[in-house]
Amino acid sequence: MTVEIEKLVRRFGHNAALDGVSLALHPGEFAALLGPSGSGKTTLLRILAGLDFPDAGSVRIAGTDVAGVPARLRGVGVVFQHYALFRHMTIAENIAFGLRVRPRRLRPAAADIARRVATLLELVQIPDLAGRYPDQVSGGQRQRVALARALAIEPSLLLLDEPFGALDALVRKEVRRWVRGLHDRLGITSVLVTHDQDEAMELADRIAVMDRGRIVQFGTPRALLDDPQTAFVAGFIGEANRLRGEVRDGWLEMRDLPVPMVRVKGRDGPVEVFIRPADLLVAPSPRRHGCVEVALVRPETESARVVVRCGASLLDGVAPTQVGRILPGVLCDVTVRRLTVFGEDGAREDLHLVDAPGCVGAGASI
Amino acid sequence: MSAATQDPAPARIALVLLGAALAAAIFLLPLAAVLAEALRRGWEPAWTAISDPDSIAAIRLTLLVAAIAVPINAAGGIAAAWAIAKCDFAGKRVLITLIELPFSVSPVISGLVYVLLFGAQGYFGPALRAYGFEIIFALPGLVLATVFVTFPFVARTLIPLMQEQGREEEEAAATLGAGGWQIFLRVTLPNVKWALLAGVLLCNARAMGEFGAVSVVSGHIRGQTNTMPLHVEILYNEYMFVGAFAVAALLALLGVVTLAAKTLLETLTARRIGEHA
Amino acid sequence: MGASAIAPRSASRHQALPGLGLTLGVTVVWLGAIVIVPLAALALKPWELGAAGVLAALSEPRVLAAFRMSFGGALAATLASVPVGILLAWAITRYRFPGRRVLDALIDLPFALPTAVAGLALTALFATNGWLGAPIEAVTGWKVAYTPAGVIVALFFVALPFIVRTVEPVLRDLPAETEEAAATLGATRLQTIRRVVLPALAPATVTGFGLGFARAVGEYGSVIFIAGNMPMVSEIAPLLIIVKLEQFNYAAAAAVGLAMLVLSFAILLLLNLWQRRLRRGQR
Numbered sequence: 001m002t003v004e005i006e007k008l009v010r011r012f013g014h015n016a017a018l019d020g021v022s023l024a025l026h027p028g029e030f031a032a033l034l035g036p037s038g039s040g041k042t043t044l045l046r047i048l049a050g051l052d053f054p055d056a057g058s059v060r061i062a063g064t065d066v067a068g069v070p071a072r073l074r075g076v077g078v079v080f081q082h083y084a085l086f087r088h089m090t091i092a093e094n095i096a097f098g099l100r101v102r103p104r105r106l107r108p109a110a111a112d113i114a115r116r117v118a119t120l121l122e123l124v125q126i127p128d129l130a131g132r133y134p135d136q137v138s139g140g141q142r143q144r145v146a147l148a149r150a151l152a153i154e155p156s157l158l159l160l161d162e163p164f165g166a167l168d169a170l171v172r173k174e175v176r177r178w179v180r181g182l183h184d185r186l187g188i189t190s191v192l193v194t195h196d197q198d199e200a201m202e203l204a205d206r207i208a209v210m211d212r213g214r215i216v217q218f219g220t221p222r223a224l225l226d227d228p229q230t231a232f233v234a235g236f237i238g239e240a241n242r243l244r245g246e247v248r249d250g251w252l253e254m255r256d257l258p259v260p261m262v263r264v265k266g267r268d269g270p271v272e273v274f275i276r277p278a279d280l281l282v283a284p285s286p287r288r289h290g291c292v293e294v295a296l297v298r299p300e301t302e303s304a305r306v307v308v309r310c311g312a313s314l315l316d317g318v319a320p321t322q323v324g325r326i327l328p329g330v331l332c333d334v335t336v337r338r339l340t341v342f343g344e345d346g347a348r349e350d351l352h353l354v355d356a357p358g359c360v361g362a363g364a365s366i
Numbered sequence: 367m368s369a370a371t372q373d374p375a376p377a378r379i380a381l382v383l384l385g386a387a388l389a390a391a392i393f394l395l396p397l398a399a400v401l402a403e404a405l406r407r408g409w410e411p412a413w414t415a416i417s418d419p420d421s422i423a424a425i426r427l428t429l430l431v432a433a434i435a436v437p438i439n440a441a442g443g444i445a446a447a448w449a450i451a452k453c454d455f456a457g458k459r460v461l462i463t464l465i466e467l468p469f470s471v472s473p474v475i476s477g478l479v480y481v482l483l484f485g486a487q488g489y490f491g492p493a494l495r496a497y498g499f500e501i502i503f504a505l506p507g508l509v510l511a512t513v514f515v516t517f518p519f520v521a522r523t524l525i526p527l528m529q530e531q532g533r534e535e536e537e538a539a540a541t542l543g544a545g546g547w548q549i550f551l552r553v554t555l556p557n558v559k560w561a562l563l564a565g566v567l568l569c570n571a572r573a574m575g576e577f578g579a580v581s582v583v584s585g586h587i588r589g590q591t592n593t594m595p596l597h598v599e600i601l602y603n604e605y606m607f608v609g610a611f612a613v614a615a616l617l618a619l620l621g622v623v624t625l626a627a628k629t630l631l632e633t634l635t636a637r638r639i640g641e642h643a
Numbered sequence: 644m645g646a647s648a649i650a651p652r653s654a655s656r657h658q659a660l661p662g663l664g665l666t667l668g669v670t671v672v673w674l675g676a677i678v679i680v681p682l683a684a685l686a687l688k689p690w691e692l693g694a695a696g697v698l699a700a701l702s703e704p705r706v707l708a709a710f711r712m713s714f715g716g717a718l719a720a721t722l723a724s725v726p727v728g729i730l731l732a733w734a735i736t737r738y739r740f741p742g743r744r745v746l747d748a749l750i751d752l753p754f755a756l757p758t759a760v761a762g763l764a765l766t767a768l769f770a771t772n773g774w775l776g777a778p779i780e781a782v783t784g785w786k787v788a789y790t791p792a793g794v795i796v797a798l799f800f801v802a803l804p805f806i807v808r809t810v811e812p813v814l815r816d817l818p819a820e821t822e823e824a825a826a827t828l829g830a831t832r833l834q835t836i837r838r839v840v841l842p843a844l845a846p847a848t849v850t851g852f853g854l855g856f857a858r859a860v861g862e863y864g865s866v867i868f869i870a871g872n873m874p875m876v877s878e879i880a881p882l883l884i885i886v887k888l889e890q891f892n893y894a895a896a897a898a899v900g901l902a903m904l905v906l907s908f909a910i911l912l913l914l915n916l917w918q919r920r921l922r923r924g925q926r
Binding site: 049050051070071072073074075076077078080081082084085086087088097098101102149150152153 | 534535537538539540541542543544545548552553556557
């Protein structure tokens with residue numbers, strides 16, 4: 001089922017919760033809307049479900065404009081943030097609800113409904129809980145019930161609103177993988193709303209990163225990591241060291257961290273520089289007077305995470321080898337393998353590396 | 367409660383005893399007085415007074431008025447609560463204030479306003495009378511005044527509860543294909559039924575016990591427009607004290623039963639909330 | 644009045660949940676027919692007398708005396724119910740004792756008991772030969788029933804539950820830490836109550852006072868039996884409305900009614916502002 005969203009605008013008073021959002025999903029795709037709270041992702045989800053309505057723009061599901069279609073006729077399954085299970089109904093009754101409220105001529109026979117509920121309980125792996133009430137089962141089980149209830153109406157589109165937020169960390173990972181597995185089996189186009197980048201990275205085929213009512217980048221997890229289009233994305237996805245820098249005569253300069261010769265094609269002026277910890281290599285200085293001082297070392301299996309003091313800033317980096325010689329207080333060299341530069345407007349600047357990435361500490365002695 | 371916030375035992379006992387004594391004097395003594403006066407000459411005269419045809423007519427009328435007024439306010443209260451708690455529109459605060467307004471209006475004024483509209487010198491009275499409609503000094507007037515006085519009871523109990531419960535369950539039902547009535551009957555109503563019942567009970571108690579408002583619009587015609595509270599007044603003014611107190615005891619019983627039922631409902635809902643927590 | 648101010652935010656704005664048109668329609672009709680139109684009649688009717696006539700009707704000595712009785716009596720009764728109400732609220736929220744639940748339920752009795760029954764009961768209690776009236780008269784020589792004191796007793800009965808029920812939730816939710824903090828800072832229990840607990844109750848007390856006062860000013864059934872209803876002495880304003888109606892003087896009755904409403908709403912508004920200031924002072 002395709003979903004095409006065009007130029008959606010939704011205002012609450014003077015605030016635009018959605019400020020011209022466009023997005024197109026492939027059939028069977030698992031997409032995530034990722035952003036901080038207040039970025040408009042839940043509003044977008046509610047508009048898809050027919051629970052909220054845009055001030056401008058259009059939504060087409062399977063090619064049909066759904067502007068005037070109320071939630072109840074959309075056939076969109078929703079798993080709500082707090083599940084919104086019906087408290088006074090058993091779990092089986094919850095799952096059967098969507099079938100029982102159908103008009104008489106479309107309603108399956110009672111026996112068929114019972115069979116379908118049994119199948120769904122089997123699918124979400126809670127066949128023994130049919131007769132329990134929602135407040136008698138665990139959070140993870142409630143989440144499965146909510147999913148089964150949404151799937152009962154055989155939705156063409158499945159929406160998940162922060163579905164793992166209410167689960168504790170241990171259960172969350174497991175349920176997450178199980179949901180992805182279920183998606184791969186059923187092939188329903190799904191949209192996940194989350195503020196947790198790990199969740200989005202692990203589950204989604206593509207992620208739409210949202211910020212202040214706009215989609216700032218839509219792409220695969222890999223593309224978001226390797227090729228962030230704005231400073232917001234670079235800062236929101238994955239870890240990064242953020243440094244202030246300045247472009248002078250087309251050359252990048254940073255006060256705290258000397259870098260190789262980098263030409264920046266944009267205008268001169270202040271810029272923001274992002275360096276992923278994995279791209280900041282810390283090595284013992286052969287002459288023992290490297291440019292950075294080690295502040296903290298946390299050993300990991302293959303290498304070590306190192307926090308180094310560099311001028312006034314503390315930067316995260318990795319030390320691939322000779323961990324034993326990198327200790328707090330030791331002066332080291334750093335090598336920047338890769339960096340990304342964003343102008344003041346948050347847009348990415350094109351870079352041109354003149355010098356091959358090299359050892360900064362060795363090259364420029366401080 | 368920690369030691370720091372615990373009052374010393376003598377103070378505690380003294381306060382409890384004082385509170386209990388005050389409560390007994392303020393709340394229990396009047397009840398006892400009504401019963402004592404009603405049974406001053408034994409059960410027989412009290413029963414005779416209650417089974418008197420005029421008393422029976424008054425009981426019937428009271429039941430009839432309540433049977434019309436309470437459903438009107440229940441329906442209005444449910445509608446208002448749905449609109450306010452489950453939909454979006456401007457002016458909700460104004461609407462809630464207006465709904466609660468009748469609680470701050472004197473019962474006598476509640477009756478007066480209908481006399482001004484439908485009385486002999488009222489705005490619509492003469493015209494309606496020309497077509498043969500009697501409102502004041504007749505059943506419709508009693509019903510209207512009672513509806514006014516008991517107006518906010520159901521709305522007031524439902525609105526805060528339904529607002530607190532939010533819309534997620536209803537929205538979930540909508541995405542699953544349920545229509546408006548299905549959502550209301552299958553999702554909303556089961557979640558508020560005890561509160562609704564409590565509101566209806568209070569509304570009913572007030573409707574049956576209302577005195578000031580109906581006193582203005584009734585005309586006090588025995589056997590025809592006399593409700594139980596009005597009947598009490600007439601008997602009292604005619605120095606038929608046993609009869610007055612016997613009917614009053616019946617009304618007091620209504621109040622006590624209502625109170626007991628309300629307390630029971632609150633215990634039930636509190637326990638349910640406890641289960642959910 | 645309200646109907647035009649209440650409208651869907653925009654005509655084209657869809658609602659996620661159905662039924663706004665129906666429920667808002669029912670609400671507006673219900674509210675309009677039962678409350679708005681009749682109260683509009685009350686606001687219009689007095690002016691048939693002309694402004695001077697209204698003033699004359701309201702400045703009759705008997706009317707002024709009735710207003711003094713109703714408003715003064717309500718003020719005295721509600722003030723008296725404040726300490727008793729706080730005491731009862733304290734007892735049922737802070738202590739566990741046998742019969743607490745019964746006491747808790749009993750406090751709502753004035754809400755549930757028909758007013759005429761309450762009036763009759765209080766009259767029987769406070770009459771010169773009543774269970775309370777006789778000893779009071781024997782000890783102090785005061786008569787309660789059929790005097791202004793009787794009016795105040797009845798209004799006290801009516802106003803008391805409002806104080807208890809507004810103070811109670813605040814008292815229950817008062818964090819124990821603040822009292823513990825006061826104790827660790829060296830305050831005695833009484834100092835803690837006077838300087839920490841009671842000020843925290845002030846806004847709720849004012850709210851409860853307003854509710855009780857509004858109810859007491861308009862009260863009729865509980866008062867009418869015990870008051871004696873002597874013009875200029877123990878006659879209450881609502882009774883005067885009935886007297887005017889019996890004289891078929893609708894406009895004068897409406898004038899008294901309107902004046903009562905305006906005055907009590909003005910007092911409620913002032914109390915509301917006061918309550919807000921108290922609340923702001925605490926934040």
